[in-house]
Amino acid sequence: xxxxxxxxxxxxxxxxxxxxxxxxxxxxxxxxxxxxxxxxxxxxxxxxxxxxxxxxxxxxxxxxxxxxxxxxxxxxxxxxxxxxxxxxxxxxxxxxxxxxxxxxxxxxxxxxxxxxxxxxxxxxxxxxxxxxxxxxxxxxxxxxxxxxxxxxxxxxxxxxxxxxxxxxxxxxxxxxxxxxxxxxxxxxxxxxxxxxxxxxxxxxxxxxxxxxxxxxxxxxxxxxxxxxxxxxxxxxxxxxxxxxxxxxxxxxxxxx
Numbered sequence: 324x325x326x327x328x329x330x331x332x333x334x335x336x337x338x339x340x341x342x343x344x345x346x347x348x349x350x351x352x353x354x355x356x357x358x359x360x361x362x363x364x365x366x367x368x369x370x371x372x373x374x375x376x377x378x379x380x381x382x383x384x385x386x387x388x389x390x391x392x393x394x395x396x397x398x399x400x401x402x403x404x405x406x407x408x409x410x411x412x413x414x415x416x417x418x419x420x421x422x423x424x425x426x427x428x429x430x431x432x433x434x435x436x437x438x439x440x441x442x443x444x445x446x447x448x449x450x451x452x453x454x455x456x457x458x459x460x461x462x463x464x465x466x467x468x469x470x471x472x473x474x475x476x477x478x479x480x481x482x483x484x485x486x487x488x489x490x491x492x493x494x495x496x497x498x499x500x501x502x503x504x505x506x507x508x509x510x511x512x513x514x515x516x517x518x519x520x521x522x523x524x525x526x527x528x529x530x531x532x533x534x535x536x537x538x539x540x541x542x543x544x545x546x547x548x549x550x551x552x553x554x555x556x557x558x559x560x561x562x563x564x565x566x567x568x569x570x571x572x573x574x575x576x577x578x579x
Contacts, residue, residue: 422449462500
């Protein structure tokens, strides 16, 4: 298949996926031990997972929905329902009122130890002074965003992954003072100066910068979840993807 034909095929795929976007549902799950004996530090830290899910009848799984690249994971349920997990993200939610415990927990997690500089248990806010200055509002929690994965077929549509993550944060970030992440190109397994790494990291940073995250230190980027840049960016993404509320022709209860 020539390059022109591939581009046309991908455009048709994206048009079909875009029609299904209004049917995407968001799910957020929190996991924390019942007591301190659970080992995670229940008062301080909870693990969370967010997903963007399409639910379709097993009878409707045909055409584009049979492609392996339209879902990160597929789950089949009784009653003939198939869940296509389009996007997934994971992280931690930290109670800043117990910052000292949170420091101990983060120090024990290899994937999260690089976020330690954000915390200062000696301060009333639980946050380092120069990061607290970025927070215009209140809130008692710090949300860390670790990994984001978007099914390949949905990439290149103009921001599906960013819209899903942004809307998930809207549900997750209640009483949250700050959201932080460390943009990293997932195709690289380690932070080494290998060919193409710096360029790939810059590209990922630009993606998160487009929704209002700004650089702090140690390659950590932060945002106040109630900030105007995030709200405006998500509204622009919805308009670009054709799913803004006031946009005509929006699908409602139709099946995929």
